Amino acid sequence: xxxxxxxxxxxxxxxxxxxxxxxxxxxxxxxxxxxxxxxxxxxxxxxxxxxxxxxxxxxxxxxxxxxxxxxxxxxxxxxxxxxxxxxxxxxxxxxxxxxxxxxxxxxxxxxxxxxxxxxxxxxxxxxxxxxxxxxxxxxxxxxxxxxxxxxxxxxxxxxxxxxxxxxxxxxxxxxxxxxxxxxxxxxxxxxxxxxxxxxxxxxxxxxxxxxxxxxxxxxxxxxxxxxxxxxxxxxxxxx
Amino acid sequence: xxxxxxxxxxxxxxxxxxxxxxxxxxxxxxxxxxxxxxxxxxxxxxxxxxxxxxxxxxxxxxxxxxxxxxxxxxxxxxxxxxxxxxxxxxxxxxxxxxxxxxxxxxxxxxxxxxxxxxxxxxxxxxxxxxxxxxxxxxxxxxxxxxxxxxxxxxxxxxxxxxxxxxxxxxxxxxxxxxxxxxxxxxxxxxxxxxxxxxxxxxxxxxxxxxxxxxxxxxxxxxxxxxxxxxxxxxxxxxxxxxxxxxxxxxxxxxxxxxxxxxxxxxxxxxxxxxxxxxxxxxxxxxxxxxxxxxxxxxxxxxxxxxxxxxxxxxxxxxxxxxxxxxxxxxxxxxxxxxxxxxxxxxxxxxxxxxxxxxxxxxxxxxxxxxxxxxxxxxxxxxxxxxxxxxxxxxxxxxxxxxxxxxxxxxxxxxxxxxxxxxxxxxxxxxxxxxxxxxxxxxxxxxxxxxxxxxxxxxxxxxxxxxxxxxxxxxxxxxxxxxxxxxxxxxxxxxxxxxxxxxxxxxxxxxxxxxxxxxxxxxxxxxxxxxxxxxxxxxxxxxxxxxxxxxxxxxxxxxxxxxxxxxxxxxxxxxxxxxxxxxxxxxxxxxxxxxxxxxxxxxxxxxxxxxxxxxxxxxx
Numbered sequence: 001x002x003x004x005x006x007x008x009x010x011x012x013x014x015x016x017x018x019x020x021x022x023x024x025x026x027x028x029x030x031x032x033x034x035x036x037x038x039x040x041x042x043x044x045x046x047x048x049x050x051x052x053x054x055x056x057x058x059x060x061x062x063x064x065x066x067x068x069x070x071x072x073x074x075x076x077x078x079x080x081x082x083x084x085x086x087x088x089x090x091x092x093x094x095x096x097x098x099x100x101x102x103x104x105x106x107x108x109x110x111x112x113x114x115x116x117x118x119x120x121x122x123x124x125x126x127x128x129x130x131x132x133x134x135x136x137x138x139x140x141x142x143x144x145x146x147x148x149x150x151x152x153x154x155x156x157x158x159x160x161x162x163x164x165x166x167x168x169x170x171x172x173x174x175x176x177x178x179x180x181x182x183x184x185x186x187x188x189x190x191x192x193x194x195x196x197x198x199x200x201x202x203x204x205x206x207x208x209x210x211x212x213x214x215x216x217x218x219x220x221x222x223x224x225x226x227x228x229x230x231x232x233x234x235x236x237x238x239x
Numbered sequence: 240x241x242x243x244x245x246x247x248x249x250x251x252x253x254x255x256x257x258x259x260x261x262x263x264x265x266x267x268x269x270x271x272x273x274x275x276x277x278x279x280x281x282x283x284x285x286x287x288x289x290x291x292x293x294x295x296x297x298x299x300x301x302x303x304x305x306x307x308x309x310x311x312x313x314x315x316x317x318x319x320x321x322x323x324x325x326x327x328x329x330x331x332x333x334x335x336x337x338x339x340x341x342x343x344x345x346x347x348x349x350x351x352x353x354x355x356x357x358x359x360x361x362x363x364x365x366x367x368x369x370x371x372x373x374x375x376x377x378x379x380x381x382x383x384x385x386x387x388x389x390x391x392x393x394x395x396x397x398x399x400x401x402x403x404x405x406x407x408x409x410x411x412x413x414x415x416x417x418x419x420x421x422x423x424x425x426x427x428x429x430x431x432x433x434x435x436x437x438x439x440x441x442x443x444x445x446x447x448x449x450x451x452x453x454x455x456x457x458x459x460x461x462x463x464x465x466x467x468x469x470x471x472x473x474x475x476x477x478x479x480x481x482x483x484x485x486x487x488x489x490x491x492x493x494x495x496x497x498x499x500x501x502x503x504x505x506x507x508x509x510x511x512x513x514x515x516x517x518x519x520x521x522x523x524x525x526x527x528x529x530x531x532x533x534x535x536x537x538x539x540x541x542x543x544x545x546x547x548x549x550x551x552x553x554x555x556x557x558x559x560x561x562x563x564x565x566x567x568x569x570x571x572x573x574x575x576x577x578x579x580x581x582x583x584x585x586x587x588x589x590x591x592x593x594x595x596x597x598x599x600x601x602x603x604x605x606x607x608x609x610x611x612x613x614x615x616x617x618x619x620x621x622x623x624x625x626x627x628x629x630x631x632x633x634x635x636x637x638x639x640x641x642x643x644x645x646x647x648x649x650x651x652x653x654x655x656x657x658x659x660x661x662x663x664x665x666x667x668x669x670x671x672x673x674x675x676x677x678x679x680x681x682x683x684x685x686x687x688x689x690x691x692x693x694x695x696x697x698x699x700x701x702x703x704x705x706x707x708x709x710x711x712x713x714x715x716x717x718x719x720x721x722x723x724x725x726x727x728x729x730x731x732x733x734x735x736x737x738x739x740x741x742x743x744x745x746x747x748x749x750x751x752x753x754x755x756x757x758x759x760x761x762x763x764x765x766x767x768x769x770x771x772x773x774x775x776x777x778x779x780x781x782x783x784x785x786x787x788x789x790x791x792x793x794x795x796x797x798x799x800x801x802x803x804x805x806x807x808x809x810x811x812x813x814x815x816x817x818x819x820x821x822x823x824x825x826x827x828x829x830x831x832x833x834x835x836x837x838x839x840x841x842x843x844x845x846x847x848x849x850x851x852x853x854x855x856x857x858x
Binding site: 054057058061062063064066067078081082085086088089115128 | 445446448450614615617623624625646649650651652653654655710713815822
């Protein structure tokens with residue numbers, strides 16, 4: 001994306017004007033990947049990300065920009081510094097990075113982490129039932145105190161071991177979802193590699209991008225659903 | 240005026256000033272060659288206030304007018320400091336919700352005013368040393384200081400006639416002083432236990448860049464707490480020995496405090512020390528003596544639980560940095576309290592290595608501040624500090640949840656934007672509640688500010704769009720601007736603290752947010768779904784009463800049944816069930832929604848969908 005250099009009026013892109021060397025304003029809506037000079041990929045090289053973060057801060061951090069005599073340039077540098085920081089903070093975390101991509105492509109969307117993934121319908125129903133039974137059995141045990149009802153203890157142990165089995169099952173499912181996510185990530189990264197310049201992408205590639213990102217979003221929601229369910233089961237088991 | 244930027248460590252117990260000249264940092268001494276300036280200000284009957292050593296020397300004679308540990312009250316409301324007030328020899332005034340002030344000899348002063356007297360003394364000291372008036376300074380604060388505490392520190396500098404060009408974090412400053420000549424990549428932890436505050440910061444050093452990875456701490460933990468514990472021990476030992484008690488008057492209390500503080504310091508180098516307190520006033524009006532040998536192991540027994548409060552913040556900081564303790568290359572000790580063998584042992588256990596004790600823990604922070612001064616004046620060009628904000632920043636949204644906009648340990652300067660809109664027609668103001676902390680619910684975090692975005696043109700609900708920008712500047716201080724997206728009118732909003740938590744509560748924050756994470760999540764999910772459910776149920780009932788007869792019987796029954804289920808779920812407390820009922824309701828009412836649209840088109844009326852997102856709105 002090109003912007004007008006405030007020092008020499010030429011239309012330029014990047015962080016510096018190639019004509020006069022002045023700092024260029026950052027275009028509105030410039031995404032974090034291009035601010036940090038990185039491909040829009042999910043599998044980023046963390047070392048390169050950090051190197052860019054350091055290099056750009058060496059140029060634009062307010063401590064460095066303090067030496068600029070033009071106040072407008074200091075303002076431009078400050079804005080860059082903030083974007084570099086926000087960008088680094090978003091992209092360094094894999095989950096945040098994918099969420100950012102999803103938001104960029106699909107806009108703000110309602111998180112669907114409360115929705116049960118289709119494959120888990122039956123399992124979730126059973127797990128919910130088991131959890132309430134475990135809860136009740138534990139309460140019964142507490143009420144009984146030193147005067148336990150015969151057989152109750154065995155009942156609870158049986159319930160707990162069934163719940164633990166489901167916990168393992170869920171962990172397996174999580175692994176599968178995770179794998180699904182990874183394969184979508186690879187698809188995305190492959191698309192990135194094949195279409196280096198997104199400004200000239202045709203409508204078809206755009207549709208494909210949205211399709212992959214939508215699938216990514218679904219995978220993220222599934223994982224977050226399973227994670228919250230696993231958390232609840234653990235709470236029930238160890239309460 | 241000279242263009243040097245001095246570095247000042249404004250400590251709870253002592254303050255230090257340093258300056259960088261010709262590539263070397265000098266810690267500037269006073270006329271008596273003392274480098275540490277006690278952070279104490281005393282008011283005599285007449286004359287100018289005493290500052291530093293002179294003030295400390297008359298503390299026991301004039302305890303009610305000798306102000307020490309003022310740093311504990313910077314940026315705090317009276318209601319936040321009731322705990323420390325109880326063992327204080329001077330008087331605090333102000334209504335509970337007002338910023339706390341100090342009263343001495345009929346004068347009422349704010350903590351920044353008292354701090355300014357200390358800063359002015361250090362400024363004069365530096366000016367005399369440099370032979371020209373100093374105008375600019377870097378002042379350090381604990382990394383875990385919140386917004387109000389940083390503001391107050393900046394204000395104090397202004398009152399002392401100093402332009403505060405930067406507020407920097409104490410552990411970061413210490414790392415700067417320590418790592419200046421280190422070129423290789425390394426990860427260090429700075430463990431800073433001072434008179435009143437505790438900070439832990441994890442940094443990565445790489446070719447002149449000092450990158451803070453994570454920080455944590457407790458703004459109410461330090462040597463002062465150990466002194467207090469020892470004073471209580473003397474009081475109870477005395478009573479046990481004699482059968483009668485010592486007077487709880489400031490004159491007695493301060494004598495005991497001074498003696499035990501001295502003993503505590505000596506015990507870092509000796510196994511035992513003689514406490515000698517002759518002629519103490521007792522409650523029954525007589526005088527009596529207290530003599531006792533205090534052993535290091537006794538001191539350690541008395542202080543262990545206090546010192547151990549540093550462990551959790553350390554673990555959390557290392558974890559937030561994405562590291563294991565063994566991956567830390569070096570641990571640097573800062574602050575006088577780290578001279579205690581007990582503290583050093585604990586650091587060794589937590590970080591699995593011997594701490595580095597090569598730097599002077601009293602001077603290292605001021606030295607780092609002086610280096611940063613040289614960086615900003617352009618004298619040093621190969622060093623760059625990349626710091627983080629210590630606590631998450633957010634706003635209150637519908638239903639009392641906190642929506643985090645800038646996470647803790649984000650590099651600063653950082654910014655976040657949020658668009659606010661109105662909930663009802665002709666609403667002209669929107670309440671914005673800014674919070675700092677880690678918990679899910681707004682009420683459990685510290686309020687930074689509460690203000691109304693007012694003067695909004697009366698329009699249908701959901702139409703106005705006010706974009707609010709939050710900027711945490713490079714000092715860790717929050718700035719807020721609001722912009723009307725239609726008119727483009729921009730406004731700077733003055734963020735003044737309205738109230739806060741007590742210091743204990745601030746330090747409890749992260750602990751709790753870990754412990755309550757599940758509970759918080761459940762509460763939040765409940766709140767989120769409850770509102771949605773209430774809205775949908777109300778809309779369904781209303782629409783059913785108007786158009787229900789147009790649906791076929793079985794569909795009507797189905798909807799009524801699910802409305803009933805949702806209402807039951809609302810009366811219960813399980814968000815999972817509520818969510819399930821809500822999903823079913825949304826699904827079942829689809830034909831109803833279609834019907835509504837058809838009706839609307841038939842009636843040629845306009846159909847306006849209600850705004851769904853409007854954080855924290857009223858009026």
